[in-house]
Amino acid sequence: MNDSALSRFLTRFQASLDDGSFVKLTLGRPAAPASPLRKLRIRPVTLHGEALCNVVSRFATRDETKNHPFPDALRLVREQLGPEFLSAHLFTTRETVQLELGDRPRLRILQQANAPAPQAHDRDRSRWVDAAAPYLRALEVTDARGKVRERMGDKFRQIERYIDLLASACRESTLAGSDKPLTLCDMGSGKGYLTFAAYDYFQRVEHRAASVTGVEAREDLASLCNRVAGECDFEGLRFVCSPIAEYPLPPLDILVALHACNTATDDALFAGMRAGAQILLAAPCCHKEARPQVDQQSHTSPAGPLADVLRHGLFAERHAEMATDALRALLLEREGYRVRVTEFVAAEHTAKNVMLIATRRESPLSAEGRADLDRRIAQLKAFYGIEHQRLEQLLLDRRELERAPAAADTLPPI
Ligand SMILES: C[S@@+](CC[C@H](N)C(=O)[O-])C[C@H]1O[C@@H](n2cnc3c(N)ncnc32)[C@H](O)[C@@H]1O
Incomplete structure (x- = not known):
């Protein structure tokens, strides 16, 4: 040699x-x-x-x-x-x-120069969402001249922020650096603004083949989005009318659930974990499950000095939201994800401004790590008097099933 x-x-x-x-x-x-x-x-x-x-x-x-x-x-x-x-x-x-x-x-x-490697700091982020894109016009975010409509400014900023967060989550995950086609499912896709934007980002900016599915309970919205996807020749993008909990999710890379109401967020996160998603993005809203439980706790056994916080409905609401999302973060960590909680859009634009970003760890958590998380989950629940949390229940049911010898072979792993 x-x-x-x-x-x-x-x-x-x-x-x-x-x-x-x-x-x-x-x-x-x-x-x-x-x-x-x-x-x-x-x-x-x-x-x-x-x-x-x-x-x-x-x-x-x-x-x-x-x-x-x-x-x-x-x-x-x-x-x-x-x-x-x-x-x-x-x-x-x-x-x-x-x-x-x-x-x-x-x-x-x-002596042939090459374009710099696509890193966060040297990409032109302003191009990640193109205001002139036909899908934005068809969804009435922009007008015929490609200008963001006056009443849609917040929505456009939300789309930009979402793509920013999605792109950095991808870079920080094992999905980075591979050419394999990506699969993404957006649960509770609504009018599809963010679903379209994700598809467009992968195709146009990342030059990466992607199969993107929006799951939406409302038939009219799913049909509208399928029509627009067809008009835009977005062949890898489709919308399915289905309740989140009933959609048979195939194995996938990225699960998105933005403002899926109440426990629909839990159904989506659970489905994403079961489908082996490397990335889960959730912006929860309408935290109805925890609130009555927190209220009950503050009436029967007031939480020390916090009793004077929780007796005010508005503060109790915020605590119920935070406790729910903190529990979701702990549960995701227990299942082997790294979790970041960040602001989705500035609070002045919407109250629904928290995003949980979970990326799967390369190696599983140790038994001690899981036991520590179990302890912290139990502590947080006890403090707020939360006896039932849907994501936890889905995971517990699942563990029960896995323990049943007959079912163990037929269940896909989380
Ligand atoms: C507030 S919108 C959010 C839409 C979109 N994700 C966004 O952030 O722009 C919530 C959407 O989720 C849908 N949705 C809520 N619960 C659902 C469920 N259990 N199954 C399917 N869709 C659901 C609603 O019909 C609605 O279109």
Whole structure:
């Protein structure tokens, strides 16, 4: 093997990581033609503020995605080049470098600049939702000239914020860096503003094939959305008229439930977990389930100094909302998701402004981790006097079923 070609290649790769010019690296031509590992593709990603390499290992029938710190990615490439792969292409913002190993190793350097890797900070976010898009006109968010209608300003800002949150959740998940078509289901899709925007974002901005389904109880809304999807030639977008709890959700990548009323949010989150979603986005509303339970608790056993908070209906309402969403977050964590709670739209635009963003962890939680979460869930429920929470109940019922030996084989895993 020509060490100098290989070491010059690795030096250039390391330099591109160091100076931020790295765009992409692919390793191909397996040394053993029958090797099940066909290709490696590496891209820079930023997760929780840390710069990492997203490595996709492409096997004949599946992809595996892992994120590595830069030194580990460099080590991985050094180990793989030669023993596993005989060809590599490095793309940086300055050049394209090609390495061929084997009998006559060689390094070719092309002065061919490449567009920077799509990272959060260097993307033109203003293009993520295009006000001139025909679907926005058809849904009456914009007028014939592509201007946002006066009364739809809040809705447009909400769509922009949603796409922002969806895009960063995707980047922080195992879905980043893969070319596989995405599947997304939007439960309680309403007039479809956000469903259309998600589809358009994946197609137009990410250039990624996507199959997007809106599930909506109202027939008139599902029909309207299907008509508009047809007019816009959005072939991978469809709307189904069904109650959330009855929709047979196939395996999917992303579950969205925005302002699905009351416990419909729980039904949607549960369905998403069961379908193996990597990302769950929920903006809950109408928290009717917890409120009477919180009221009951404040009348029968007032919660210390909080008794003077909870005796006011408005404050009791807010506490019931927060307690419900905090419980949902804990339950999602217990099922192996990382959860972030953020503001969806500024509170002055709507009271329904909380979004739960859950991304599935790469490795499952330990038994101690789950026990700790069980303890915290029980504590929070006891404090607010919440005896029944629908998502918890669905998960408990599910665990019961899993324990029944006859059912264990037929249930898809959460
Ligand atoms: C407030 S709208 C929100 C629409 C959309 N997600 C948005 O944020 O723009 C809630 C929608 O969810 C639908 N919905 C509520 N509960 C549902 C259920 N259990 N099954 C299906 N759809 C439901 C309603 O018909 C309504 O269109």
